[in-house]
Amino acid sequence: MTTTEPLFLETVSPVVRKVLVAERLRAMRGKLVEVLPRLRGLVDETPADKTADVVALGLLWSELLQLDGREEEGLAIFKEVVEPRQGSLPIAGQLVVSDNLSVLQMASLSGEGAATFYHLVDRRRVAQFEWSDSVDLLEAQGAIEKEKYNEALPPLWRNLVRAHALGSWRASRWAAERYGKLCLKIGALEEACHYLITAEAEKEMEPLAVTIGRRRDLELIRTVLRRVMAYANLRRHFIAACKLLAEIPDLIPDDDLPAIAEWLLPRCRELPVRIGGGVMRAAWEALQACF
Helix, strand or coil: CCCCCCCHHHHCCHHHHHHHHHHHHHHHHHHHHHHHHHHHHHHHHCCCCCHHHHHHHHHHHHHHHHHCCCHHHHHHHHHHHHHHHHHHCCHHHHHHHHHHHHHHHHHCCCCHHHHHHHHHHHHHHHHCCCCCCHHHHHHHHHHHHCCCHHHHHHHHHHHHHHHHHHCCHHHHHHHHHHHHHHHHHHCCHHHHHHHHHHCCCHHHHHHHHHHHHHHCCHHHHHHHHHHHHHHCCCHHHHHHHHHHHHHCHHHCCHHHHHHHHHHHHHHHCCCCCCHHHHHHHHHHHHHHHHC
């Protein structure tokens, strides 16, 4: 694949790119029930010859369902909207679509997920296509090893932007985790919280909590709590956020506890089905730790 070939989202119209960002934010804020029919309407209204636009909308639709623990529904939308149009995309878009399919299949415990993934590895090698810019990653790693963290920010940010432009869910989560870890190292804790939760980096919640505690900054704690409750509403994000809450119960101001209880209690009533069980368990663990 030539280096001049556009990345997938670069082939999507500016109008639809704006829609993708806006609808993702609405879903993260707990408005998924409104977002899904809106995406259905946009898919139906988009002209058939705007293949990249339709695929981008279908990918967001499927991804939001997967992030909300509704993998079977996500697979159904993927097969209805995305898969039939995959062959019309440039090679970069085809590879991204296949990788996102493998994420969905693995999340739904489908036996096809591993086969899709390993077949994709072979196709990527033939196409000489990589999810990340190795030069940027090496530059960032070298700066981190020398503890020159500010020098690592630009290449990791470029890596994050590239992953978004690819349209790859896996690459975007890897990039978000790398960037979130760096934010944690430099003390940008609000940003670290955001990126590590969206990356579903549950193992990073303990060091994040420890660093927040060392700050002893009440306003920082309130800001983090507000951000978590505002944006971590898709089920997979919610589980990661609960891990953080369970690590910082002694830091939470008493007057913030009612809002936290109101946010947690609805998920404590979820039926324990696959990720639903994880959500209910995470909610109860956070509730018990805080109260």
